[in-house]
Amino acid sequence: MTKNDYYSQENHGPYSLFDLGDFNLEEGGIIKNCQLAYSTFGSLNSKKDNAILVSTWYSGTSKIMEQVYVGVERAINPNKYFVIIVNQIGNGLSSSPDKVKNFAVASFPKVRIGDDVRAQHTLVTKYFGLSSLALVVGGSMGAQQTWEWAVKYPDMVKRAAPIAGTAKNTTHDFLFTKTLNEAIMSDPAWDCGAYKNPNAVIDGLRRHADLWSVMGYSTEMFKKELWRDLGFSSAEEFCEGFTQAYFAPMDPNNLLTLAWKWQRGDVSRNTDGDLKQALGRITAKMFVMPINTDMFFPPKDCEDNQKMVTNSELRVIATDWGHLGLFGMDPLYIKQVDQHLHDLLDTPV
């Protein structure tokens, strides 16, 4: 098995590892010696009430969340808050198909958003000794984890900001994710997940990236040629040099593990399928923050969820960059996110 250096401390660290021991999963599997990778910024105050938990999206790690969302002049300010960025299971830093030696690479067990949130809860309560979180925030799959946190542990979550993500995945989003999976799995080099060298699945990863180019940005972004802001001279060069290049070094089975989880994100699993009851459990002050041009977590779907949360506001972020505006390439996106998070953090709870 060829080693994949992409997920190294050099590229994505420094990060620490928290041992969960043998971790039982909702679907019945077990991850032996399960580890959560996390990074922290700032310090916990004496009252232990200044912790912010940041979750990660599909393909993302703590590194990009730090780079795009954390800073001393930002809403998530490490001079003021104790920021914990937790990598979700399967993302290549926490326990993942590509690194857990107890599993054949293709037989990593099915993991759910609820498993991640339970694991993260153990980290913040048992290891950091916290009994409350001033804010839980994340984008896309990170938003799915944010919703789950607010429903599962309402007493702990004081504020919550799911960005560009829903509480219960829609059929349409499920189908989009299915096409991502099929792009990878249809590559003969994927070999039913038994590939020896992840880089061999490059054709599948390239097609997978092209689907992101269609659904991840927006018509307007391409029409306005905003890729020029990132230094590219043609749309084709941007799709290859940015989107394809971003996904190329990743492990296909890691992505498939995350995608399976993404497709089935659903807080109503906590309440026997009753979404209204699940969202009714939320006591956090919540800002639901969809992106106006998002093609698969569209504002309407996020708003439908928001309306079921008592103490909530809909704060739509405007950017032509679509869902992948989450990467922060639009300075106005950053500005809006910070304004909303400032407002939210300034709200007494």
Added chain:
Amino acid sequence: MTKNDYYSQENHGPYSLFDLGDFNLEEGGIIKNCQLAYSTFGSLNSKKDNAILVSTWYSGTSKIMEQVYVGVERAINPNKYFVIIVNQIGNGLSSSPDKVKNFAVASFPKVRIGDDVRAQHTLVTKYFGLSSLALVVGGSMGAQQTWEWAVKYPDMVKRAAPIAGTAKNTTHDFLFTKTLNEAIMSDPAWDCGAYKNPNAVIDGLRRHADLWSVMGYSTEMFKKELWRDLGFSSAEEFCEGFTQAYFAPMDPNNLLTLAWKWQRGDVSRNTDGDLKQALGRITAKMFVMPINTDMFFPPKDCEDNQKMVTNSELRVIATDWGHLGLFGMDPLYIKQVDQHLHDLLDTPV
């Protein structure tokens, strides 16, 4: 080479064939003994001013246009108009990779929207002896042909109604179509287009259909479970039994020929790349009719084109069915189309 019965007279006829002879293409190729397949309904009046030309979309033939858009109680009424539905080159009825014997199946020449419209012009002027068309109408790629007609032959086209399609394809739409092509071409059975049996490329066609399920309908359609109206009992069953089943019997190289053409639809080729000048040539009374939930020919893109046409109106059609609402599964879509086409046909020119 296995014969593909899908495109037969039994399935898509009755249709007639018009011989264009050796037809020279914009890209420099030639289709030997090029044939246009067409169907007509109703009769030409003595003034020869009641002809309506209907064009076809990607994967579509004259049959579906007849079934969805023509009828004695419809705006396109064969008791009143002489309706000519022309199959575009490459669609399996007109000259296409799967039926032209002069070509290896994989080396059919590149065809452009402009070629189709030139061929159709020959049919309606030389064969039917027409000097004007009361209306040119079509959806999607049929809209691309409609735009091209109005720009290329302004003296002939009295009224025009491009439904869910633009005058110049956008980068975003080009990228979507690229993913359709890649879904087919990544199937090893496609064999660089040299497959002996088109049905062997079933995996590629299935993935291609799944992309349509994501981009062709809309989030709202799936949320409201409108597929129930078509008799399906789950979204999965609908995607397989409707979308996959629709594309499964088609010829992969036919679809690729059409897709190449679709990606490059651009009326500004008539005016050295000046879109405003091209659209400024239009003298037809034009209703531009995008579908409100269309994800790849979105209303905004169609409106941008419409604004450049002097004698035009934007008539947005509302349906949750997205782009594939063109198939007419929503009775309210049919009602709106007919209302708009009635209004347009009633407008003196």
